[in-house]
Amino acid sequence: MENSRRSFLKIAGLSVLGVSAGSMLIGVTPRLLRASDGDAQPKFTSRPEAMTATRWGMVIDTRKIDHDLNMKLQEACHEIHNVPDHVGISNAPRHEIKWIWPTEFKHAFPNQEAQFLSSRLEHTELPVLCNHCENPPCVQACPTKATFKRDSDGIVLMDFHRCIGCRFCMAACPYGARSFNFRDPRPAIKTIRDTFPTRSKGVVEKCNFCAERLAQGKLPACVEASEGALIFGDLNDPGSDVRKLLDEQFAIRRKPNLGTFPSVFYIV
Amino acid sequence: MQDKGKIIAGLIIFFMILTFPFWYNRGAASPAPEPELTQKAKEAKVCIADTEYMRTEHMQVLDVWRDTVVRDGKRVYVNAEGKEYVASLSDTCMDCHSNKAEFCDRCHNYASVTPYCWECHTYPEEKK
Numbered sequence: 001m002e003n004s005r006r007s008f009l010k011i012a013g014l015s016v017l018g019v020s021a022g023s024m025l026i027g028v029t030p031r032l033l034r035a036s037d038g039d040a041q042p043k044f045t046s047r048p049e050a051m052t053a054t055r056w057g058m059v060i061d062t063r064k065i066d067h068d069l070n071m072k073l074q075e076a077c078h079e080i081h082n083v084p085d086h087v088g089i090s091n092a093p094r095h096e097i098k099w100i101w102p103t104e105f106k107h108a109f110p111n112q113e114a115q116f117l118s119s120r121l122e123h124t125e126l127p128v129l130c131n132h133c134e135n136p137p138c139v140q141a142c143p144t145k146a147t148f149k150r151d152s153d154g155i156v157l158m159d160f161h162r163c164i165g166c167r168f169c170m171a172a173c174p175y176g177a178r179s180f181n182f183r184d185p186r187p188a189i190k191t192i193r194d195t196f197p198t199r200s201k202g203v204v205e206k207c208n209f210c211a212e213r214l215a216q217g218k219l220p221a222c223v224e225a226s227e228g229a230l231i232f233g234d235l236n237d238p239g240s241d242v243r244k245l246l247d248e249q250f251a252i253r254r255k256p257n258l259g260t261f262p263s264v265f266y267i268v
Numbered sequence: 269m270q271d272k273g274k275i276i277a278g279l280i281i282f283f284m285i286l287t288f289p290f291w292y293n294r295g296a297a298s299p300a301p302e303p304e305l306t307q308k309a310k311e312a313k314v315c316i317a318d319t320e321y322m323r324t325e326h327m328q329v330l331d332v333w334r335d336t337v338v339r340d341g342k343r344v345y346v347n348a349e350g351k352e353y354v355a356s357l358s359d360t361c362m363d364c365h366s367n368k369a370e371f372c373d374r375c376h377n378y379a380s381v382t383p384y385c386w387e388c389h390t391y392p393e394e395k396k
Contacts, residue, residue, distance in 0.1 A: 044342035
């Protein structure tokens with residue numbers, strides 16, 4: 001048979017068609033078979049007791065806060081989240097990890113006019129934590145989307161699996177709410193709770209508004225330990241406890257001029 | 269081709285050295301280990317899906333669990349039979365398979381995979 005360009009192109013075209021159709025069949029068939037072997041496919045839901053909101057928020061009544069309560073809040077939070085105590089156990093204060101911690105008024109509210117500040121505010125320490133901003137700069141900074149704002153309830157969360165430890169989020173956060181694991185956290189945890197994972201060296205961590213407790217229908221640990229000084233609820237629900245309180249009392253937020261719209265309010 | 273003999277001899281030696289690991293270890297390959305079930309796992313009889321599926325796909329299942337729990341906040345897994353499980357490695361998987369050394373590590377070591385789950389997630393032996 002004499003080979004012509006025409007017959008060569010014919011054969012080449014047919015083979016390409018055959019190979020692609022064949023590989024498509026190989027790829028699609030098992031999927032079709034699997035789809036037809038029963039319409040019950042695994043799916044995901046939430047627990048029925050889970051607490052839901054469209055935007056979780058917190059109101060901190062600074063009039064009820066004192067040093068002991070601050071310590072109690074921090075202990076409650078750090079204990080259930082396996083937060084390492086590098087200050088006490090490893091004696092490495094520069095590697096400190098904190099989710100909620102007390103600070104002075106002038107540091108919590110540096111833009112606030114504080115001349116002739118009431119002595120109560122001047123001398124008490126206020127609890128500060130991640131503000132779960134409506135417009136979180138950390139989320140914009142994260143190159144891997146390891147930190148993200150959950151669409152369903154506005155909580156700013158960390159996906160430790162994806163964190164590469166670049167610390168852009170720490171530079172972006174105007175509240176210093178994030179800590180970096182410069183060293184293995186496990187040796188500095190008094191008792192490792194198996195209800196929450198620890199972190200590994202090289203990831204950033206911060207308060208998660210107790211997302212794992214809300215999913216079980218429990219209030220955040222600090223709110224539970226606060227004896228009524230911390231109030232938690234849905235900021236988008238006019239009937240919620242936080243909204244009622246904000247309606248009655250004047251409350252301020254940290255660094256409002258930055259446009260981050262924090263979800264944590266302070267009654268002063 | 270004056271050095272025919274030398275070249276062929278050299279090639280034979282070269283291929284012997286190249287294939288040394290194969291014939292030296294012939295027949296000595298250790299058999300694939302069987303994961304050991306705890307009493308609780310034996311009593312339950314089935315995992316969240318059938319054994320064959322779990323054996324080949326557990327890593328994909330865990331990957332989907334982790335993304336759905338962390339990113340979507342949906343923490344309950346409903347399997348094809350409609351049974352509900354809390355999607356948690358430490359709380360659900362390790363509840364039945366509480367013998368990490370015999371159940372997880374044996375095969376992982378054999379297959380030379382080192383999942384880094386345990387850098388953060390706890391397993392029962394660790395409890396103090």
